[in-house]
Amino acid sequence: xxxxQGLIIKELLEQKLVGRILIISLCYVFYIVLYTILxxxxxxxxxxxxxxxxxxxxxxxxxVEHNAFIWDSASNWxxxxxxxxxxxxxxxxxADKSIVFWRSMPISDTISIATKLLVVFLLIPxxxxxxxxxxxxxxxxxxxxxxxxxxxxLPFTWWEVFRLWDMLLLSPIxxxxxxxxxxxxxxxxxxxxxxxxxIIFSELLVLIILGRPTSIIEVFxxxxxxxxxxxxxxxxxxxxxxxxxxxxxxxxxxFLVLVVYNVVAFLSLVGARKLQA
Amino acid sequence: xxxxxxxxxSGVSKYxxxxxxxxxxxxxxHAGQVVGLMGHNGAGKSTCLKASxxxxxxxxxxxxxxxxxxxxxxxxxxxxxxxxxxSVLPDWATTNQLMAYMNAIHPSFDEDRLxxxxxxxxxxxxxxxxxxxxxxxxxxxxxxxxxIDCRLLVLDEPTLGLDVLMKSRFYQYLTNHxxxxxxxxxxxxxxxxxxxxxxxxxxxxxxGHIILKADIDTLFKRFKQVKIQQDTYSxxxxxxxxxxxxxxxxxxxCSIILDSDDESTYAAFGQLSQPKLRDxxxxxxxxxxxxxxxxxx
Numbered sequence: 001x002x003x004x005q006g007l008i009i010k011e012l013l014e015q016k017l018v019g020r021i022l023i024i025s026l027c028y029v030f031y032i033v034l035y036t037i038l039x040x041x042x043x044x045x046x047x048x049x050x051x052x053x054x055x056x057x058x059x060x061x062x063x064v065e066h067n068a069f070i071w072d073s074a075s076n077w078x079x080x081x082x083x084x085x086x087x088x089x090x091x092x093x094x095a096d097k098s099i100v101f102w103r104s105m106p107i108s109d110t111i112s113i114a115t116k117l118l119v120v121f122l123l124i125p126x127x128x129x130x131x132x133x134x135x136x137x138x139x140x141x142x143x144x145x146x147x148x149x150x151x152x153x154l155p156f157t158w159w160e161v162f163r164l165w166d167m168l169l170l171s172p173i174x175x176x177x178x179x180x181x182x183x184x185x186x187x188x189x190x191x192x193x194x195x196x197x198x199i200i201f202s203e204l205l206v207l208i209i210l211g212r213p214t215s216i217i218e219v220f221x222x223x224x225x226x227x228x229x230x231x232x233x234x235x236x237x238x239x240x241x242x243x244x245x246x247x248x249x250x251x252x253x254x255f256l257v258l259v260v261y262n263v264v265a266f267l268s269l270v271g272a273r274k275l276q277a
Numbered sequence: 278x279x280x281x282x283x284x285x286x287s288g289v290s291k292y293x294x295x296x297x298x299x300x301x302x303x304x305x306x307h308a309g310q311v312v313g314l315m316g317h318n319g320a321g322k323s324t325c326l327k328a329s330x331x332x333x334x335x336x337x338x339x340x341x342x343x344x345x346x347x348x349x350x351x352x353x354x355x356x357x358x359x360x361x362x363x364s365v366l367p368d369w370a371t372t373n374q375l376m377a378y379m380n381a382i383h384p385s386f387d388e389d390r391l392x393x394x395x396x397x398x399x400x401x402x403x404x405x406x407x408x409x410x411x412x413x414x415x416x417x418x419x420x421x422x423x424x425i426d427c428r429l430l431v432l433d434e435p436t437l438g439l440d441v442l443m444k445s446r447f448y449q450y451l452t453n454h455x456x457x458x459x460x461x462x463x464x465x466x467x468x469x470x471x472x473x474x475x476x477x478x479x480x481x482x483x484x485g486h487i488i489l490k491a492d493i494d495t496l497f498k499r500f501k502q503v504k505i506q507q508d509t510y511s512x513x514x515x516x517x518x519x520x521x522x523x524x525x526x527x528x529x530x531c532s533i534i535l536d537s538d539d540e541s542t543y544a545a546f547g548q549l550s551q552p553k554l555r556d557x558x559x560x561x562x563x564x565x566x567x568x569x570x571x572x573x574x
Contacts, residue, residue, distance in 0.1 A: 006381025013374060014367065098367035103332065105382055106354040274332075 007107065007115040008123065014092065015085060017119070017127070025131040028077045029139050032070060070136065078128045079170070082120050086174045087188045089116050090181035090273070099276045109273040113178075113266065120174050121167050169238060172258055175265035182272040203228050230254065281343065282307050283429045283461045284329055289337035291324055291485075298324045299335065299485045306429065306461045306478075313472045314465040315558060316482035322465035323361075325482070326433045329463075330359055342428060355385050358427040360435045366418055368407035372400055379421060391424035394454060412443050416450065423454045430455060432464040436471065444471050451475075473554040481561055488565045493554075500534055500560065501543065502552035507531045513546055521563050523556040534560040 001009070012018060093099040102112065177192055184191040200216065203225035207214055214224040222232035234254045237247055248255075282305035291299040299321045306312050314322050328335035331346030331353065339346055341353050366375070372395065379386045395402070398416045406414060415436075422430070436444045448471070455462065466472055479496055481489040491499070505513060507529045513520050517535055524532040534552050535543050543549065552560075 001377060001381040003382050006378050009374075009381075010378055014369060016369075096368060097365045100361050100365040101367065104354065104359040104361075105379075106351045106384070107382055108351040111351075 003107070004115070007111070008119065010102075011089070011115060011119045012123075015089060017085070017124070020084075021081065021124070021127050021131050024077065024081055025128065025135050028074065028132060029135045032073065032136065033139055035069070036066075074128070074132050075166075077132075078125055081128060082124050082174060083177055085124060086116075086120055086177040087181050087192065089119075090178055090269070091184055091188045094182075094276060099273075103273075103276065109270045113269045113273060116178065117174075117266075120178075121171070125167070166239065169235065169258075172261050172265065175262055175269070178269055179265055179272070182269055199228060280307070282340070283342060284463065285338075285340040286325070286329065287338040289325070289328060289335050289339060291321075291328060291333070291335040297485045299328070302337070302482075302485075302487055304480050304487065304490050306463050308428070308459060308461050309457055310477050311457070311462045311464065311475055312478045312480060313469075313476040314463060314480050314482065315467065315469055315472070316465075317467055317562060319484075320467075320482040321485040322467070322482060323433050324485075326359075326431055326463070326465055330354075330357065330431060355383070356427055357429045357431060358422045358425045359431045359433070360418060360422050361433040364414075366406050366414055369405060371405055372402045372417060375406075375417075375421060376402075379424070383425060385426040387424050387426060391420055394420040394423065411439060412446065415439060415443055415447055419447065419450050419454075423451075428460045430460060430462045432462065434466055435464070436466070436468065444468075448475055469558045470553065470555040476554075479554070481558060483562055483565050488561050496554075496557060497551055500536055500552050500557050501549045502532055502534050502556060503543065503547045503549050504530055504532050505547055517543060517546075519564070521560050523552070523559045523563070532556065536560075536564075 093102060103109075176195070177188070180188040180191040180195065200219055203219045204214070204216055206226065207219070207224055212224070218224045219228065222229040234251055238251065241247075284306040286305075287303050289299055289302040290297070302321075302325055304312070314325060316322050324333065324335075327333045329339055329341060329346060331339075331341070331348070331350035334347060341349075342356055344353055346353055370378075376388060376391060379391075380388050395417075398413075398420065400409070400413050400417045400420070406417070409417070436447050439447065451462075452475070464472065464475075476493050478492045479489065480487060489496075502523075504526065507522075507525070510520075510522060510531065510533065513533065519536040520533045522531045523534050526532065532552075533546075534556055535546075
């Protein structure tokens with residue numbers, strides 16, 4: 001085992017990542033199955049409740065029809081999981097004081113933080129994708145046994161769910177959550193929520209000072225304000241509507257801000273770790 | 278053996294805002310030495326050790342194995358082992374997991390040595406640390422650290438929270454397994470009595486300042502203790518202004534400590550004896566910081 005493997009295994013064990021991925025994947029599959037069943041019930045009339053006349057469930061048709069739903073959901077659940085990890089990865093070490101032990105080892109703070117980011121951006125998505133793919137496959141294989149249709153079509157687009165480009169766009173969010181994890185005194189999640197509320201209320205306050213009073217809801221949904229609407233527009237346009245060269249060029253300054261923020265946040269994370277002596 | 282010190286602090290100072298945590302700290306640690314860094318709570322012991330290891334920034338000059346620790350922390354920690362409170366071991370890990378981790382990331386870690394040491398202990402390999410007794414955690418932490426081929430062992434209040442038996446076992450384990458011929462030890466504690474038989478040198482801090490640094494033999498030669506009646510203390514004090522009460526005994530008796538090599542000067546006060554390190558420590562703290570009101574510290 002080399003250094004990198006040692007550091008990654010430490011993260012996996014400390015955050016119980018394997019078990020947590022498995023549990024949350026099972027929840028996700030349960031969610032998909034529930035969705036499937038509810039959708040099927042909706043389509044079955046009372047006459048069709050006779051087993052012989054029940055339309056056989058066709059896994060391939062279903063997968064093709066709901067491919068986007070299945071893997072968009074997978075992507076969202078993965079984001080949730082990554083957020084949980086980023087919120088706890090630095091805080092847990094501080095809470096149980098083990099950071100003193102880890103920092104007494106010959107590993108620089110930069111490498112320690114970089115390893116955590118590697119877990120967030122690469123290992124969790126890959127682990128999540130593998131476990132979810134396997135569980136979804138297994139679940140629908142069971143459906144196939146029931147309906148005696150054994151051919152299963154695996155849509156190619158499954159693998160496009162965890163695009164590195166999306167990860168880059170979302171990196172400021174993960175780094176911000178890690179900063180909360182590095183600095184929170186009692187609850188990183190509460191600190192993250194409070195930080196977000198401070199941004200929203202600051203926008204509102206500035207608007208009021210400038211004589212443009214509005215409601216907090218308007219600021220929250222991005223209809224008023226200075227920074228927050230830009231952030232919402234940036235993410236809505238690129239993540240929701242998809243990419244194009246023109247759009248990317250429109251957001252060149254936002255990308256510059258994103259890169260600068262990531263660098264500052266990374267250095268702050270390293271600095272915060274140095275202060276945990 | 279090289280005469281270069283393992284650790285050299287010259288004029289080290291550290292301020293937290295206006296509060297002075299360390300002021301002009303200067304001392305060396307050489308191979309073969311066991312240096313006790315002693316002081317009351319808040320004297321600056323931990324700050325001094327953390328600055329020595331590059332864990333915090335401080336003014337002045339610090340050289341650890343010839344390098345500046347702040348810039349070379351991770352490289353230096355390959356040759357310097359550090360134990361703070363034993364409760365910092367991750368309680369979710371098992372002994373085997375920690376062994377695998379150390380093996381992967383520490384270039385100076387000797388796995389065979391650890392296995393040999395663990396065989397002599399009752400530390401389980403596959404159980405989580407959270408299921409261990411404090412004694413087992415102590416043994417495991419020491420075994421892990423002593424399995425590193427280190428040139429300097431830095432111990433910061435390592436026995437905090439341990440009972441007397443565990444403290445004794447800790448120092449016994451350390452003595453049996455650490456090779457002082459090639460390395461040195463610096464240990465901080467405010468529990469002076471437990472260090473007495475273990476140290477070769479002493480540095481005593483008070484409010485961030487060094488009030489004494491000496492080798493242990495010189496220290497014991499310099500100070501003498503004598504038991505007197507409390508009502509004669511004022512007479513003794515007149516003849517010997519350095520005398521300070523360090524202990525009270527039944528029947529109106531007390532122990533005073535005198536700071537002098539010249540035993541004949543004070544022989545008249547009573548039977549001179551060798552003071553304990555603890556009493557010398559109390560004497561120095563009282564002499565430098567507190568007036569002798571007769572109250573125990």
